[in-house]
Amino acid sequence: MDTSMNVAVIGAGTMGSGIAQVAAQAGHKVVLFDTRREAVDKALTGLRKTLDRLVEKGKFTAEQADGIHGCITPASDLKDLAGSGLVIEAIIEDLGIKQKLFGDLEGIVATDTILATNTSSLSVTAIAGGLKHPERMVGLHFFNPAPLLPLVEVVPGLATEPDLGSRMVTLMTAWGKVPVLCKDTPGFIVNRVARPFYGEAIRIYEEGIADMPTIDAAMKSVGFRMGPFELMDLIGNDINFTVTKTVWEAFFFDPRYKPSFTQQRQVESGRLGRKSGRGYYSYSDGAGPAFPNVAPPVAAPIIERILAMLINEAADALFWQVASAEDIDLAMTKGVNYPKGLLAWADEQGAAHWLSVLEGLQAEYGEDRYRPSPLLKHAARGRKRLF
Ligand SMILES: NC(=O)c1ccc[n+]([C@@H]2O[C@H](COP(=O)([O-])OP(=O)(O)OC[C@H]3O[C@@H](n4cnc5c(N)ncnc54)[C@H](O)[C@@H]3O)[C@@H](O)[C@H]2O)c1
Structure with a gap:
């Protein structure tokens, strides 16, 4: 799994916009989708401001900041996520809505695309419940603000392919995060x-x-x-x-x-x-x-x-x-x-x-x-x- 893998983030709110920034900073091309197009636009405007501040502080050069911003493409249709190797969902915390989204996604992305949820309180196993391929579903629980807090709880569900958890630990480490592996139990660890x-x-x-x-x-x-x-x-x-x-x-x-x-x-x-x-x-x-x-x-x-x-x-x-x-x-x-x-x-x-x-x-x-x-x-x- 390297930076040539395209990442998609669904939900451009508090968490999704931060996760998109983290993935772009790690060098991935990122597609950002939300049912409300204005949320995507707001996220990209917010990211521009954040990056400008980081340039002022000397954390990035202006070219690096432009590169990160340019890595994120807004999407207005779920079909735009077709070429993704990893999709991270950060939409409303509602089991039925998340299940429906992943069901729709299965008809769009490849069968080996990894599907991740940023849920805080739902069971990863339940979200994967209706999928044809639940083995590629995993929890990736980032903390708010995602670009600043290093922890990511990696949560395999009951049907998750045995090595997907450790592959996600490796990927999150490459993204500069501190991943921990935990069982799909209420509240995970934190x-x-x-x-x-x-x-x-x-x-x-x-x-x-x-x-x-x-x-x-x-x-x-x-x-x-x-x-x-x-x-x-x-x-x-x-x-x-x-x-x-x-x-x-x-x-x-x-x-x-x-x-x-x-x-x-x-x-x-x-x-x-x-x-x-x-x-x-x-x-x-x-x-x-x-x-x-x-x-x-x-x-x-x-x-x-x-x-x-x-x-x-x-x-x-x-x-x-x-x-x-x-x-x-x-x-x-x-x-x-x-x-x-x-x-x-x-x-x-x-x-x-x-x-x-x-x-x-x-x-x-x-x-x-x-x-x-x-x-x-x-x-x-x-x-x-x-x-
Ligand atoms: N806010 C936190 O501190 C925090 C921390 C960790 C995890 N989480 C989890 O992350 C997820 C998102 O939380 P948030 O705080 O970013 O929420 P938010 O309300 O800020 O953003 C959610 C976004 O999802 C969009 N959306 C809703 N339904 C959609 C759909 N079907 N398809 C596409 N987009 C859709 C909304 O338009 C909105 O822009 C939740 O599962 C939450 O439990 C939140």
Whole structure:
């Protein structure tokens, strides 16, 4: 697979425009298609501005920038994708619409064209479900903004040809990305393992243990670039709530992922975060939130509880063989900028420590939400490392 392979990107929104840029920067000819032609035009105008800025910063010469921009051809008809070796879909997150698109595509592209989906929350296996050749379908989950965040989760579905995952890992590495291979399970790695960062922070707030700025400041004090509430406001509470709800439902309502009323009310009131000027914090004066200095005795129990839940989630993903320990830690550092990989972090205090924190929470609340992963128990018993 080399740069002579034509790439097509379907959907010229937030993700598709970024993915098209990444593929063009890697030297591919890219066809960009959207049912709304104006979305393609907007993406190309946006890319021109981005490239001009990068030229000003000295990242590219003007010729290189022109070359990258010139690699992307707008398309107004799905038939224009006929010569593609790889098609990456980044359209609306709707199973029926994605299935219909891939069904239509099968009648246009060659039988060996690789079909990839950028879905965040749907099953790759389900999207490939109606295909005549589901073996050439794979998940390529980029993170927003795709040109800046290095992580790509490569997700083979049940029917995916055995070596397609590793071929995509090689291709994504050639594109300058950091690929991780993961099983087709809800939330893949990042959107599953990160759930407690938000969910447990909200629980701590709901119980009146600490206010939002204190919880955010505590987490920032151990190296998280943003606190949970600050980050939810940036992501958008509507998007974050939908991901939480989707993961919870996809895990057949496992209480570990249960959404909160606090976040639901934020969404219902239109307090979506930065984009609406108000979320957990107010952004109307342009300043954003201020964070207090939090004394270590106040910060420590907050950090310990959220971290214990995150570590438990990472250990459980490893237990269920969602991905290797290396890829789980890489995903959280390269996809969501965690200061350290959670499994390596767990080993600093040892599995027995985290197990006792979780057992304490489970005893206190009597909730299945706090059940420790079997892997954490095995590691604590055998004094083994998780990473
Ligand atoms: N936004 C994120 O942070 C993010 C991150 C990772 C993955 N994703 C996933 O990427 C996909 C796209 O998300 P987005 O945020 O870029 O959405 P978006 O709304 O910004 O863009 C989607 C684009 O797809 C187009 N479209 C809709 N139906 C189409 C069809 N049938 N054929 C062709 N074009 C069609 C729309 O006109 C729109 O321009 C979703 O599956 C989403 O879950 C999003």
